[in-house]
Amino acid sequence: MAHKTPYYCIFTLFMLSTYFVPIFGDTNGQILIRFKSFLSNNNALNNWVDESNLCNWADTLLELTNLVSFSVMNNSFEGPMPEFKKLVKLRGLYLSNNKFSGEILDNGFEGMVNLKRVFLAGNEFNGHIPFSLTSLTRLLDLDLHGNSFGGNIPEFQQNFFRIFDLSNNQLEGQIPISLSHEPLTSFSGNKGLCGKPLNPCNISPTKSNVHPNSPPSNSKK
Numbered sequence: 001m002a003h004k005t006p007y008y009c010i011f012t013l014f015m016l017s018t019y020f021v022p023i024f025g026d027t028n029g030q031i032l033i034r035f036k037s038f039l040s041n042n043n044a045l046n047n048w049v050d051e052s053n054l055c056n057w058a059d060t061l062l063e064l065t066n067l068v069s070f071s072v073m074n075n076s077f078e079g080p081m082p083e084f085k086k087l088v089k090l091r092g093l094y095l096s097n098n099k100f101s102g103e104i105l106d107n108g109f110e111g112m113v114n115l116k117r118v119f120l121a122g123n124e125f126n127g128h129i130p131f132s133l134t135s136l137t138r139l140l141d142l143d144l145h146g147n148s149f150g151g152n153i154p155e156f157q158q159n160f161f162r163i164f165d166l167s168n169n170q171l172e173g174q175i176p177i178s179l180s181h182e183p184l185t186s187f188s189g190n191k192g193l194c195g196k197p198l199n200p201c202n203i204s205p206t207k208s209n210v211h212p213n214s215p216p217s218n219s220k221k
Contacts, residue, residue, distance in 0.1 A: 092117040103127030117141040174201045
């Protein structure tokens with residue numbers, strides 16, 4: 001008999017953020033142990049024990065290569081963002097309102113061509129906005145507000161966003177023309193940003209306004 005892909009995980013991972021809101025004093029491990037006990041077939045996660053490392057559990061989840069939605073919003077998970085590149089069928093990634101931190105590699109979303117929704121708001125991420133986000137042509141919703149992303153905003157290849165929010169970060173430089181139609185609130189709270197829909201820029205000749213991994217200009221001298 002062929003082994004069936006555990007599609008129930010798509011549902012239960014979402015339920016983790018909905019029904020397993022941390023009880024006061026719970027550790028990340030205790031939250032996930034309670035999540036495991038909710039499953040009808042918790043033997044599938046028999047390496048999830050109190051002594052396990054949260055990173056090891058993340059590795060287990062990333063073996064679910066047919067996963068289409070991953071949500072752990074509104075918890076207290078911390079540390080760097082796990083590597084999700086193996087989940088090439090993923091359409092929605094919801095990590096908002098946790099304590100994830102550090103830089104996200106520029107290739108952190110490389111190859112995730114099915115991603116439509118990325119919610120990383122309300123964490124402690126820093127560094128540049130990952131350049132690999134700009135080439136996800138199916139991306140419709142991008143919410144990075146309330147982090148510490150810095151540097152310039154890269155040029156996005158997408159022509160349309162339903163949700164686009166970079167507010168309350170530490171971004172600087174001129175807003176790319178391709179994003180000038182987005183509402184002012186998408187960029188508010190970044191003191192170093194300028195250009196439509198914000199105030200005009202006073203470009204300094206000594207300051208680069210190019211994302212470090214943007215493609216080289218084709219302009220000729």
